[in-house]
Amino acid sequence: MSSVKNPLILRQLFHKETSTYTYLLACGNTKEAVLIDPVLDCVERDLKLLQELGVHLVYGMNTHVHADHITGTGKLKEALPDCKSVLGSKSGARADVYVAQDENVKFGNLALECRSTPGHTNGCTTYVLHEHEMAFTGDALLIRGCGRTDFQQGSPSVLFESVHSQIFSLPKHYKLYPAHDYKGVIFHIILLLLFLSMWHFFFPGFSVTTVEEELAHNTRLTKTKEEFIKIMDNLNLPYPKRLDESLPANLMCGVTDPVPS
Amino acid sequence: MSSVKNPLILRQLFHKETSTYTYLLACGNTKEAVLIDPVLDCVERDLKLLQELGVHLVYGMNTHVHADHITGTGKLKEALPDCKSVLGSKSGARADVYVAQDENVKFGNLALECRSTPGHTNGCTTYVLHEHEMAFTGDALLIRGCGRTDFQQGSPSVLFESVHSQIFSLPKHYKLYPAHDYKGVIFHIILLLLFLSMWHFFFPGFSVTTVEEELAHNTRLTKTKEEFIKIMDNLNLPYPKRLDESLPANLMCGVTDPVPS
Numbered sequence: 001m002s003s004v005k006n007p008l009i010l011r012q013l014f015h016k017e018t019s020t021y022t023y024l025l026a027c028g029n030t031k032e033a034v035l036i037d038p039v040l041d042c043v044e045r046d047l048k049l050l051q052e053l054g055v056h057l058v059y060g061m062n063t064h065v066h067a068d069h070i071t072g073t074g075k076l077k078e079a080l081p082d083c084k085s086v087l088g089s090k091s092g093a094r095a096d097v098y099v100a101q102d103e104n105v106k107f108g109n110l111a112l113e114c115r116s117t118p119g120h121t122n123g124c125t126t127y128v129l130h131e132h133e134m135a136f137t138g139d140a141l142l143i144r145g146c147g148r149t150d151f152q153q154g155s156p157s158v159l160f161e162s163v164h165s166q167i168f169s170l171p172k173h174y175k176l177y178p179a180h181d182y183k184g185v186i187f188h189i190i191l192l193l194l195f196l197s198m199w200h201f202f203f204p205g206f207s208v209t210t211v212e213e214e215l216a217h218n219t220r221l222t223k224t225k226e227e228f229i230k231i232m233d234n235l236n237l238p239y240p241k242r243l244d245e246s247l248p249a250n251l252m253c254g255v256t257d258p259v260p261s
Numbered sequence: 262m263s264s265v266k267n268p269l270i271l272r273q274l275f276h277k278e279t280s281t282y283t284y285l286l287a288c289g290n291t292k293e294a295v296l297i298d299p300v301l302d303c304v305e306r307d308l309k310l311l312q313e314l315g316v317h318l319v320y321g322m323n324t325h326v327h328a329d330h331i332t333g334t335g336k337l338k339e340a341l342p343d344c345k346s347v348l349g350s351k352s353g354a355r356a357d358v359y360v361a362q363d364e365n366v367k368f369g370n371l372a373l374e375c376r377s378t379p380g381h382t383n384g385c386t387t388y389v390l391h392e393h394e395m396a397f398t399g400d401a402l403l404i405r406g407c408g409r410t411d412f413q414q415g416s417p418s419v420l421f422e423s424v425h426s427q428i429f430s431l432p433k434h435y436k437l438y439p440a441h442d443y444k445g446v447i448f449h450i451i452l453l454l455l456f457l458s459m460w461h462f463f464f465p466g467f468s469v470t471t472v473e474e475e476l477a478h479n480t481r482l483t484k485t486k487e488e489f490i491k492i493m494d495n496l497n498l499p500y501p502k503r504l505d506e507s508l509p510a511n512l513m514c515g516v517t518d519p520v521p522s
Contacts, residue, residue: 014442014466016277022466045465052478181275204306205275205283207468217313 006109008132009053012177012207013046015039018069018242019182021207022046023136025129026055027108034059034086034107036127036136037179038072040254046072047079058107061086063138063179064124065093065250067152067243074254085253088116091123093251099125112136115166119159120147126167134175141167142178143206144219149232152247156232160225168221172212181206267370269393270314273438273468274307276300279330279503280443282468283307284397286390287316288369295320295347295368297388297397298440299333301515307333308340319368322347324399324440325385326354326511328413328504335515346514349377352384354512360386373397376427380420381408387428395436402428403439404467405480410493412500413508417493421486429482433473442467 007028012021022042026033033055038046050057057080060073065087073085073095086105087095099105099114105127106112112127117140124147128135139147141163149156167176181204214221220231240246268289273282283303287294294316299307311318318341321334326348334346334356347366348356360366360375366388367373373388378401385408389396400408402424410417428437442465475482481492501507 012468014275014468016466042466049467052474205277205303206310207273207275213313 005131008110008129009033009055010132011049011053013042013049014181015042015069017041019180020066020069021177021179021181022072023177024049024053024055025107025110025112026053027110030108031055032058032108034061034105034112035072035076036061037063037066037138038076040070040072040075040249043072043075043079046076057083059084059086059097059105061105061112061127062091062095062250063126063136063140064088064121065091065152065247066179067240067246067250069242070246070249071254074249074252077253087253088114088123088125090116090118091121093123094253117141117159117162117166118153119149119155119157119162120152122153124162128170128174133171133173134177135167135170136177136179137167138179141176141214141218141221142180142182143176143204143209144214144217145182146218146220147179148235148237150235150237151243156229157225159232160221160228163221168211168215170211172210172215174211176209176211176214177207178209266392269371269390270294270316271393272310272314274303274310275442276303276330278302280441281327281330282438282440282442283333284438285310285314285316286368286371286373287314288371291369292316293319293369295322295366295373296333296337297322298324298327298399299337301331301333301336301510304333304336304340307337318344320345320347320358320366322366322373322388323352323356323511324388324397324401325349325382326352326413326508327440328501328507328511330503331507331510332515335510335513338514348514349375349384349386351377351379352382354384355514378402378420378423378427379414380410380416380418380423381413383414385423389431389435394432394434395438396428396431397438397440398428399440402437402475402479402482403441403443404437404465404470405475405478406443407479407481408440409496409498411496411498412504417490418486420493421482421489424482429472429476431472433471433476435472437470437472437475438468439470 009026011024023036084096089098089100104111115126120139270287272285284297345357350359350361365372376387381400
């Protein structure tokens with residue numbers, strides 16, 4: 001096997017209002033691209049960037065059914081009819097392609113391995129790009145934290161097992177890219193904190209981590225399973241502000257996805 | 262010459278209030294590190310990250326004397342007395358090490374080449390890491406935009422020449438990392454826009470670009486020099502909100518830098 005890697009175009013994009021990271025990945029050879037966790041509000045930005053980079057979107061993928069923002073997948077599909085939506089097979093939501101454990105999502109000469117990482121939601125999927133030694137963890141693992149487990153089929157016990165068996169088992173130097181830059185607090189608290197100049201406490205401003213870093217420094221997932229469950233069961237987080245609009249839309253692949261006949 | 266690169270640890274860090282990017286670079290072999298454009302408000306975060314990564318800060322570098330936030334260099338030096346501050350020789354501000362065109366800043370087995378890129382300020386310096394095919398452009402070049410040129414020795418004509426001769430002359434595939442994610446608008450306008458949900462217009466959420474992308478898609482620097490000067494002379498931007506506190510502090514390497522005897 002050649003040690004020369006297939007070139008990757010990678011762009012980490014940020015939606016400031018919900019602190020959501022979207023990832024554009026494209027095969028440098030064939031220009032086939034995927035977007036992981038696109039945000040409805042940013043679809044125009046993403047379409048423009050795809051065009052500017054000269055890449056062709058084949059999949060709009062989500063790591064899970066989001067509760068804090070509406071996915072851009074439906075609107076992307078409207079603009080780019082060749083694009084297919086991808087979700088974990090246990091998500092309970094609509095998608096063109098459902099992926100299960102160990103399946104691959106191919107774009108050009110590159111492939112994302114799907115790892116089922118439930119616990120934040122049932123359908124949570126981590127996408128691993130082995131050739132470039134990185135993984136996209138969604139809300140299963142955040143930098144120094146993790147997604148909440150108190151609604152949408154959440155389970156701290158299941159999440160603990162998912163992260164340890166599917167993410168922490170990757171080689172230590174693998175880079176991990178999460179779906180958000182925050183530590184599990186919710187947007188309407190943050191808005192207030194903005195004006196108290198306390199952003200940096202809840203939005204540390206990190207963009208990437210590694211397996212090794214999280215094994216050593218994750219504030220929750222370095223604990224024992226029992227301690228982790230206790231922490232997660234006592235977070236007492238408020239109801240996500242945008243859940244009532246986000247969840248129904250995301251179960252249908254975003255607001256503009258056409259209703260099936 | 263060996264084709265095996267000296268490993269680089271790179272972290273792009275974000276200060277949300279001023280949309281400033283700070284870059285942590287460390288030599289993966291020796292663990293010597295530099296911070297480019299550290300922010301005073303984020304020094305505790307940065308110190309913690311340095312410790313967690315097990316790296317040793319040798320330089321706190323600035324691409325220029327900032328007008329929108331206070332540099333973290335002074336406070337970093339207070340916590341880490343071995344760390345030296347670095348600035349462009351034409352900055353007119355205080356630093357331990359002044360760098361001029363073509364000089365190198367070494368950290369471990371890696372080195373940043375200094376390129377003088379005045380126009381936003383006189384002392385603006387772009388730091389190029391040739392071994393990893395990337396450059397840190399400060400405010401000289403932003404993604405699809407550039408820094409303002411209407412105060413602090415700014416000159417659109419000089420900036421145009423700087424970017425074209427020192428940045429656009431790099432190989433097309435080089436990655437470019439800017440000091441900010443915005444398009445030249447100012448913070449107190451943005452605060453208002455937050456509540457009008459217009460973030461994405463002024464904060465596109467981009468984190469990296471390439472020489473090739475900016476040569477093709479920069480909204481200002483793809484114009485002729487005459488057109489560029491006209492654009493920059495007619496921006497009519499308001500006075501930076503934090504200039505009155507930032508500039509005097511940054512001329513002294515950050516508020517906590519001791520006064521020389």
